[in-house]
Amino acid sequence: MSQTTSTANSITIDTLRKEFNTPDGTVVAVDSIHIEIGPEEFLTLVGPSGCGKTTTLRCLAGLETPTSGEIRLGNRDVSDLPANKRDFAMMFQNIALYPHMKIIDNIAYPLKVRGVSTQERHEHAKEAAEIMQITDLLNKYPGEVSGGQRQRAALARTVVQNPKAFLMDEPLSDLDAKLKVEIRKEIQRVHQRVKRPTVYVTHDQEEAMTMSDRIAVMNNGGIEQIGTPNELYNEPANLFVAQFIGNPSMNFADGTVETVSTDGVSVSVDERIVDLSLNAEADLSMGDEVVLGFRPETVSLDTAGPGFEGEITLIERIDDRMLATVEGDLGEIRATVSADDPLNVGDVVPISFDTSHIHVFDRDTGEHIASGDRPSTRRAKRGAE
Amino acid sequence: MASETTEWTAHSTEPAGVKDTLVEFLSRKRVLMALTLLPALSLFVIMIVVPVVWTIAASFNSISAFSPEWTWVGLENYRVVLSDPQFGTVLSRSIYFATGSVLLQLVLGTGIALLINRSFKLNSVARAVVMLPYLIPTAIVAYLALWMLNSQWGIINQLLVQAGLINQHIAWLGSPELAMLIIILVNSWKFSIFVTIMVLARLQGIPTGFYEAAQMAGASRFQQFRDITLPNLKGVIFIVLLLRGVWMFNKFDIIWILTGGGPINVTTTAPIYAYKTAFNQYALGRSAAISTILFGMLSVVAALYFYRFDPSKEVRVE
Numbered sequence: 001m002s003q004t005t006s007t008a009n010s011i012t013i014d015t016l017r018k019e020f021n022t023p024d025g026t027v028v029a030v031d032s033i034h035i036e037i038g039p040e041e042f043l044t045l046v047g048p049s050g051c052g053k054t055t056t057l058r059c060l061a062g063l064e065t066p067t068s069g070e071i072r073l074g075n076r077d078v079s080d081l082p083a084n085k086r087d088f089a090m091m092f093q094n095i096a097l098y099p100h101m102k103i104i105d106n107i108a109y110p111l112k113v114r115g116v117s118t119q120e121r122h123e124h125a126k127e128a129a130e131i132m133q134i135t136d137l138l139n140k141y142p143g144e145v146s147g148g149q150r151q152r153a154a155l156a157r158t159v160v161q162n163p164k165a166f167l168m169d170e171p172l173s174d175l176d177a178k179l180k181v182e183i184r185k186e187i188q189r190v191h192q193r194v195k196r197p198t199v200y201v202t203h204d205q206e207e208a209m210t211m212s213d214r215i216a217v218m219n220n221g222g223i224e225q226i227g228t229p230n231e232l233y234n235e236p237a238n239l240f241v242a243q244f245i246g247n248p249s250m251n252f253a254d255g256t257v258e259t260v261s262t263d264g265v266s267v268s269v270d271e272r273i274v275d276l277s278l279n280a281e282a283d284l285s286m287g288d289e290v291v292l293g294f295r296p297e298t299v300s301l302d303t304a305g306p307g308f309e310g311e312i313t314l315i316e317r318i319d320d321r322m323l324a325t326v327e328g329d330l331g332e333i334r335a336t337v338s339a340d341d342p343l344n345v346g347d348v349v350p351i352s353f354d355t356s357h358i359h360v361f362d363r364d365t366g367e368h369i370a371s372g373d374r375p376s377t378r379r380a381k382r383g384a385e
Numbered sequence: 386m387a388s389e390t391t392e393w394t395a396h397s398t399e400p401a402g403v404k405d406t407l408v409e410f411l412s413r414k415r416v417l418m419a420l421t422l423l424p425a426l427s428l429f430v431i432m433i434v435v436p437v438v439w440t441i442a443a444s445f446n447s448i449s450a451f452s453p454e455w456t457w458v459g460l461e462n463y464r465v466v467l468s469d470p471q472f473g474t475v476l477s478r479s480i481y482f483a484t485g486s487v488l489l490q491l492v493l494g495t496g497i498a499l500l501i502n503r504s505f506k507l508n509s510v511a512r513a514v515v516m517l518p519y520l521i522p523t524a525i526v527a528y529l530a531l532w533m534l535n536s537q538w539g540i541i542n543q544l545l546v547q548a549g550l551i552n553q554h555i556a557w558l559g560s561p562e563l564a565m566l567i568i569i570l571v572n573s574w575k576f577s578i579f580v581t582i583m584v585l586a587r588l589q590g591i592p593t594g595f596y597e598a599a600q601m602a603g604a605s606r607f608q609q610f611r612d613i614t615l616p617n618l619k620g621v622i623f624i625v626l627l628l629r630g631v632w633m634f635n636k637f638d639i640i641w642i643l644t645g646g647g648p649i650n651v652t653t654t655a656p657i658y659a660y661k662t663a664f665n666q667y668a669l670g671r672s673a674a675i676s677t678i679l680f681g682m683l684s685v686v687a688a689l690y691f692y693r694f695d696p697s698k699e700v701r702v703e
Contacts, residue, residue: 061597083597090601096594096597096598097598100617109612157602
């Protein structure tokens with residue numbers, strides 16, 4: 001059974017395009033995207049609001065009709081199948097439990113529409129409620145329980161449905177930080193248990209990074225990059241992904257390529273020279289305008305490097321680390337340093353960064369050109385080949 | 386509150402003392418309550434309490450239309466009314482008229498609401514047209530119907546004959562078999578729209594997310610209607626049944642204009658009977674007794690209804 005269902009259960013979004021007609025003309029919400037979701041994969045669509053991620057999910061669900069393109073379940077084209085015939089379960093941001101039904105009937109609803117007897121569907125609902133630890137709420141109405149409990153019930157409802165795929169439209173957005181983490185775990189547990197393709201939509205890169213097998217970063221209706229959380233973090237395809245993934249986000253500094261030699265590349269930044277040793281694919285020539293990207297955790301504020309310096313304007317403590325904001329030669333730079341470092345607001349400190357973790361982007365196109373030559377990625381690359 | 390007051394007076398040019406006192410006076414809870422309640426309360430007393438008390442008082446007296454004298458007769462009026470076999474008949478006619486009207490209005494009104502709640506081209510035009518009958522005064526609706534139903538020149542007879550559905554003109558309102566049915570139909574043409582307005586407002590309050598969630602769960606259109614639309618309409622249907630039921634039971638104008646209670650009294654419902662008692666027989670006291678009995682009956686029905694259905698629960702939106 002597992003063999004046939006697993007291949008039949010992969011999902012393909014094939015050159016999907018969705019336009020909306022507005023009084024101001026046609027708006028392209030999703031522009032010919034292509035994604036394949038494996039039969040047991042947890043894929044997250046992440047991006048800023050208006051990037052088309054929810055529209056993509058709604059097309060997948062059948063709640064929107066694509067302008068062109070196909071949605072395939074296994075080899076079967078389901079694009080023209082209405083939402084109620086697709087057998088995908090969905091979790092919504094606004095929860096959408098029916099206020100006039102008790103929690104137990106809400107959970108059992110997908111079975112009711114299939115004509116399962118009341119007794120049998122209540123048994124299934126109780127089982128699902130046990131997994132979600134909400135058995136004591138079964139006879140209450142949604143209005144009588146908390147937001148987190150409601151979302152647990154909504155998750156239980158999708159489990160009871162035993163669908164071909166799970167679709168989740170920002171299900172955690174309305175919950176507070178602690179509940180978010182809690183329900184996040186529940187969703188992951190369910191995913192590991194039922195092993196069905198799951199498409200999760202969020203604007204929160206942290207959720208995406210912690211939950212997903214793969215992430216598709218969307219922007220302006222298109223996909224910027226698809227990859228594992230590690231790939232997106234370590235090898236961002238362009239400036240957009242680089243600044244979107246990671247919190248606190250990557251620092252950027254404009255530079256110009258001065259010399260290119262076998263030893264490496266030197267880039268002038270704010271009239272100072274930064275020497276870089278880049279990986280083999282680097283394709284740079286003299287005079288290229290680039291953007292250097294480096295993450296806050298690779299910045300150090302106590303070692304003199306190429307001669308940059310700046311004044312600390314803000315210090316935020318995060319657990320055992322400090323996030324320092326430094327205003328100086330490189331503009332506003334953020335650095336995560338040990339909380340024990342004797343730094344104070346107003347201090348003028350040297351700024352240096354680990355050039356082996358640097359990213360070089362094309363300033364015009366935003367495309368990623370090269371990364372710092374670090375042993376670990378080189379090994380990983382070779383392993384992949 | 387206090388700081389707000391001082392700030393406000395600080396900016397005004399008038400002497401601070403007068404305004405301060407005024408604001409302080411108006412801020413007192415009792416004063417504010419009295420001032421805000423008084424207009425509605427006085428209207429309620431003048432329009433409802435006084436006539437009701439007056440009618441109840443009148444029902445214990447013999448009152449002639451031509452003399453201002455009230456003669457105390459105790460329960461005599463009630464005895465006469467309740468022993469009159471005609472009273473039972475007019476009551477059952479009222480119930481028949483009210484039940485028929487309310488059911489028809491509920492079905493038609495809800496149907497129209499469900500139709501115009503869907504989005505289609507010219508939807509707003511359709512909505513405007515649908516609302517029109519409710520804006521036409523009842524008397525005009527009644528007179529229009531009178532002409533359209535006229536047995537000699539009425540357009541309805543004309544059309545039906547031309548369509549070959551009937552051979553000869555029918556005296557719709559003159560026929561003892563048809564008259565009641567016709568007034569129910571005419572009445573519902575206008576008042577179904579009240580139901581439409583109420584139901585439509587509720588329909589638009591149902592979040593689309595409910596329907597989307599149901600679709601994802603696999604619910605068909607009918608199941609969505611049964612499991613989401615209908616339960617959400619329960620509250621409003623409850624209120625509509627009560628309000629329309631009471632109003633239709635008391636309906637006077639449209640019946641009086643269309644048939645005046647005829648032919649041979651088949652459309653003489655309780656309010657028409659009370660009116661005739663007052664202004665044809667000039668028995669004002671007896672008429673007041675009839676009204677009081679109707680008032681009492683409706684009060685009991687309404688109380689039972691509210692007790693049984695607990696409207697605060699039924700009308701609850703979320």
